[in-house]
Amino acid sequence: MITFAHPWLLLLLPAPWLIWRFMPPHKEQVAAIRVPFFRMLTEAAGETPSIGATVLRRGWLQMGAAICIWALIVLGLAHPQRLGEPVVIEKSARDIVLALDISGSMDERDFVGEDGERQQRLEAVKSVMKEFIAARDSDRMALIVFGTKAFVQAPFTEDLQSLDGFLDQTQVGMAGPNTAIGDAIGLAVRTFEASEVDERLIILLSDGADTSSRMTPINAATIAADRGVVIQTIGVGDPVASGEDKVDLGALEDIAKRTGGAFFFADDAKALSDIYAQIDEMAPRITQSASFRPTENLSWIAAGAALLVGLSILSLLTIRARRRAS
Template identity: 55%
Template sequence: MLSFAAPFAFLILPLPLLVWWYAPAHRETAQALRVPFFQSIAAAAGQTPSQGSLVRKRGRAQMTVAVLCWILAVVGVARPQVLGEPIVIEKAARDLVLAVDISGSMDARDMSDADGNPLQRLAAVKEVINDFIVERDGDRVALIVFGSNAYLQTPFTEDLESAAELMEQTQVGMAGPHTAMGDAIGLTLRTFEASEIEQKLLILLSDGADTNSQMSPLNATEIAANAGVKIFTIGVGDPDGSGDDRVDLDTLEAIAKRADGAFYVADDAQGLADIYAEIDRLNPRVVDTTTFQPRQEFGHLAFTAVALLGIAMMFGLMLSSVREARRG
């Protein structure tokens, strides 16, 4: 669709006509030589002298070119452009961190698959978390894994498939045998420091038995809550377990409560999937939308045409002058 970026430029289109009508004609006084026998010379030349100014006339071609050049110049100033179809650009409006426990206790096989077969805790998490990551279209996702220490596996990215692939490659014990849940929350806060997005969400999956943190999980949670980070916690495994396989539900529930989130318990893969669906319901997708309409400018073509017409008229006047000189 053709449009003009500066349509108000057309207001000056009648300006030359107004000047033509109302501005006084240019007058020029020239010196002359008085000849006593001028009348005799004029009679001998067959001319009849008269008094008055001389107004040079322009030919039709000159006037046509001049008018056309002015119109084209005004069109160029108005910036003609062709608008393309609007393009909608969606930008992430929420940053999401997934903190996954890969300590030795996550090797316990106290969960079950869809057929009721025993399933490793981490395997059950990966079975559904990858789909959850890929479906985060519109979010920026970061992945933290923790055991004896917490590590940033993937910084904030919109490349969700790569984040899911890195999660798939994670194995139990890669970060050490113990559980540093508080350090994982602390690393999440440092990860959010580079974020300028207002909505910040942490999903923490763990068996909940913190055994190696330099900062207690609850203290780290208080700092996170003050920073506006909402935390959802998911207890993975059998709540009735014992020893290192025990799921500390009280700590996970306290973390979620202090950080304005929610606490869930997952004892099978389907339960995890239901939890993610519930998190989606509580925190619907948020997207910043920007509409961009591509445009192609054509004003330079109008100015090019003015230049070409001006050059053509100049050459035309030169040729006319040469012909008149030859005739004379």
């Protein structure tokens, strides 16, 4: 489809004719030779002398070329362009941070898989998280891992396959043996500082109690709530264990409530899978769509054609003039 960016300029097409039709002709005085016997010449020619002017007229070829060149110039000024097919671009309107506990207790093999076999906690969690990530097509996601310290394993990205790769590289204990839930939340909130969307969600999974944070989880959750960040928390592991191996369900539930999120507990792979499915339903994909049509500028064609016509006519008139002179 061909359109004009400035179609109003096409109104200039009749401008030369309007000027020729309604404006007085250009007059120019030129020197002439005075002939003493001018009267005798006019009588011999049968003409009556009078004051007048000689009107120079162009040939049909010159006139046709002038009209063609003018039309091409106006078309070029109107900026003709070819419109391509509409292109729709969807981008995520929500950023999600996955905060994953990889402390030493995640090495326990107490998660029962769908096949009835016991699995390592972290491997079971990673398997379910991959399914969740695959279902979040077009969402921007980041991965934070935490143990004694919290680290950004993968910054915000829409390339969810690369996020899977970073998740595969995650191993138990690589961030230290302890659990720093508060620091993980604080790092996630700082990660959102580079985010330009209003919908911000943290999905935090932990199997222990906070033992090494510089900021308490409750204070970190309060800061997150003040900045409009929602935290969904998931507790896994053994709530009746002792020491650092005991998952602090009360703290995880309090974190979620303070930010307007929800708390979940899973004791096997199926329950964990169901939880991520619930979170997926509670936080459906939000996208912002923008569409545009690619354009190809065609003004150069009109300009090139006008130049070609002008050079062709000039060459032809020059050849004619030389033939007459010879």
